[in-house]
Amino acid sequence: MSEPRERNVGRKMYPESNILVKHSWSNGSESEDEVAGENGLLNENEISPSHHRATITDHLTYNVTFAEEKMRRKLKFFFMNPIEKWQAKRRFPYKFAVQVIKIILVTVQLCLFAHRNYMHVNYAWDNRLAFSHLFLKEWDTLREVPAYPPATGPMAIYTQDDFYSTIDYALDGYYNVSNAIGSYSYITEDNSVVPVVLCLYQYKEGIVFGFNESYVFDKEIVETCLNITYNFYNEFNASKNLLSEQKISVNFSALVSAHLKFSLKTINLRAAGPMTPPDCYKFDVNIEFDNRDFDGQMLLSLDAEPKRLQCKGDVRYITNSRIESILRTLLNLLVIFICSLSLSLCSRAIYRAQLLKFETISFFKKTYGKILSFEGRLEFLNFWYLMIIVNDLLIIFGSAMKEQIEQKQYNSDYWNLCSIFLGTGNLFVWFGVLRYLGFFKTYNVVILTLKKAAPKLARFLLCAILIYAGFTFCGWLILGPYHIKFRSLATTSECLFSIINGDDMFATFTITSFKSTMLWWYFRIYLYTFISLFIYVILSLFISVIMDAYDTIKIYYRDGFPKNDLQTFIAACTDEASSGLYKDDSDRSDLTELLDRFCCCRKRIFYGSFSESNTEFTTKPEQTCEGAICI
Structure with a gap:
């Protein structure tokens, strides 16, 4: 008679039921399933099939619920501001710190370059006047x-x-x-x-x-x-x-x-x-x-x-020109470095956002059998980061060109091109500050109003531009030969835009050299019609569109903002940032992981084996130091 094979014991615990099912296999001649509950070990045959099915159903439901909560918490953490992320995981807001440092360095660089650019242009203009007198x-x-x-x-x-x-x-x-x-x-x-x-x-x-x-x-x-x-x-x-x-x-x-x-x-x-x-x-x-x-x-x-x-x-x-040259070069290199760092961080954030978007789309499709809406997918595209990437590129190119100018390695005049790069980049840098002000309700009203009014303003301006273009071409053709403000298409457009803002109206009426009475009357009717239409009608409608968006935002603040499917899904998560539920070792930064690996040992929870006579399980800390020096 052959010896029975040693039994391999497998255990499965169904959450929310306090039931441990133990499966055992002998030499193949018998099969035994025992269930250990609160009162000890029970044979699986003593459990009714309906209760067994209910237990499995509860287990699957728990898995789905757990996956939903995990996904909600992950998405909610993703859309938190830097302060909330610090409260949630004690994660240092390095992107915010980089932007603050960049604003300081870029502004100092711009002020120094603006002073030198003014001296350069003014000196060239004064010499041009001197040459005019001489030659x-x-x-x-x-x-x-x-x-x-x-x-x-x-x-x-x-x-x-x-x-x-x-x-x-x-x-x-x-x-x-x-x-x-x-x-x-x-x-x-x-x-x-x-x-x-x-x-x-x-x-x-x-x-x-x-x-x-x-x-x-x-x-x-x-x-x-x-x-x-x-x-x-x-x-x-x-x-x-x-x-x-x-x-x-x-x-x-x-x-x-x-x-x-x-x-x-x-x-x-x-x-x-x-x-x-x-x-x-x-x-x-x-x-x-x-x-x-x-x-x-x-x-x-x-x-x-x-x-x-x-x-x-x-x-x-x-x-001490060498010292001055070294300091300017050091400032340019610092600006290039901090902008390159900002560019890489924002590019990485956009990449990770797209990965999370695809993960969310897959989750919605598997869990709910539907596709995430376009508005929900658009939430993962951060236009602030895109603007930061653009201004980083402009400032990097401008700083490199500035260094070449200051080292006098350009034979031609590149001051104006460098000014455009640095000035436009600095403009976008200061626009980016609005993103951080938007974390506060009081300051976010302006941003939300512009965002709400943007589609309607675009449609409204399209119609207004068509009317404006008609007046511009008409004035250039008929009045150009007789009026200094209508000599070209560009000056005609500038004149009409100035009139909309109430600038120099009387001079526009009086500076005329018409010999034809018909043209004199036509010019008056043309200006009166344009002023009445744009100042009293179009400009008033333009302001009303913005005010309507502002009133809508105030109602949203009072009654709640409309939510798309993604925001509705995230809203079900009510865990506060400081609750500690967002802390997860898998989300640790690479720097933290490196320090943990080479500088210290982490105490991990070790789940001990279950006792057959007790449903409780024991834990003990386990030190793992993979080649590290334990402290």
């Missing part, structure tokens, strides 16, 4: 301050002699630049005079016979350039004779434009400070003669493009 004949100081309406007309020449005399005046000022108050020098290392370049752009053929209304014309433009040296200019002492000697004829009937180009160097001593050395610049001066309209006047303008150069310095000027 433009009959330059008037009234043109230096932009005024509206303009006090003077465009600077122009009207005779051929004025054309040549203007060139002579510019050449004379360039070759005698040492007489200027400004410290201007030629661009060569030995300060020798560099030739001036005169370029003429003319139609290949352009002869006009006005007396019999005939012409000879070829639209191809021919470029002719001439280097005018100092000795060559002194020899002839007049540009007209100089051009004649070079057999270059100027046909004013075919002359499209002309350019007189030269460059000068200078040093900005004003930029010098306790830790900043002077800045060195090269100005590319271009005097343009514009005759493209062929209307009897040749417009005259001067442009000076600044380019920063590497200064060689002076041993007699003691400066």
Whole structure:
């Protein structure tokens, strides 16, 4: 007779029933199921089938309920603000800390760059005015301050002699630049005079016979350039004779434009400070003669493009510029680092949110047999994080460009592009502060009102823009030739937008040069209709849409906000953040896990074996130190 095999005992405890079912298997000839309850061990045959089925049903129901509560608690924790997450799991709000540090660093960086940018632009503008006085004949100081309406007309020449005399005046000022108050020098290392370049752009053929209304014309433009040296200019002492000697004829009937180009160097001593050395610049001066309209006047303008150069310095000027350069570089690197950290954290948060969204969709489909609504899925897309990612990218690019500018590694002017990156990024950074103010009910009203009103405002503005576009095109076409504010499509739109805000209405009515009585009346009717429609109707409706959204938000605060299916599901979880139910070892951060592994031992609960004579189970702490030094 063979020995019976040793029995393997398996135990199953059904929650909420205090019943332990013990399954045992012998050598295969017999099967015994014993049930241990509060009064001891009972044979499974003594339990009725209905009671057994009820026990299994309770067990399955418990599993579903437990899964729902776990999912609710997980979602509720996900949508908590940083303060509530700290209360729930003592998790340090590092994303919030990074944003605070970023605001401080970015704002300091912007203030320093704004000061230097102002000095750069203002210095370039002042030098442009100085060049206008030195190289433009009959330059008037009234043109230096932009005024509206303009006090003077465009600077122009009207005779051929004025054309040549203007060139002579510019050449004379360039070759005698040492007489200027400004410290201007030629661009060569030995300060020798560099030739001036005169370029003429003319139609290949352009002869006009006005007396019999005939012409000879070829639209191809021919470029002719001439280097005018100092000795060559002194020899002839007049540009007209100089051009004649070079057999270059100027046909004013075919002359499209002309350019007189030269460059000068200078040093900005004003930029010098306790830790900043002077800045060195090269100005590319271009005097343009514009005759493209062929209307009897040749417009005259001067442009000076600044380019920063590497200064060689002076041993007699003691400066701590190296310290200043190191501090600015350190600030730029800190900003790039903190923005890169913010970018990675927000990108990771968006990625984890999408993973949780797919998990929630799967849970709803398996548990309730339905698909999560679009509004519920949209809850997992945090637009604040998207805005933070955009401003991080802008600030990183702007800071890198700022570092290149301050190290003077750019030959061209990138100040404006860098300003756009840093300014727009800083704008979004301060907008992001609204997210944290939104955690408080008082400040969240503004955000919720804008969010509620946004769809209606978009539809309303679409209709208003169509009406506005009609008035803009109409005013540009009919009034453009006769009114300074309607000369172009852009100025027409700016004029109408200013009128909506009540700016300069009377001047718009009075600045007219209509010879036609019909146009005079049409202009009045046009403006009266536009003002009445937009100020009294459209603008009032625009405000009412916002006020209606504000009233709706106040009702929501009083009676409760409408909830989508996801919010309704989460609302069933009433566990407070400080209840301690959200603490879970599986949610620990990687840093905590690393410290636990290498620095200390964690006491884990060990569930001992059940006694056959008692339903209670014993626990004992177990120390696990996988290669760690136990403390």
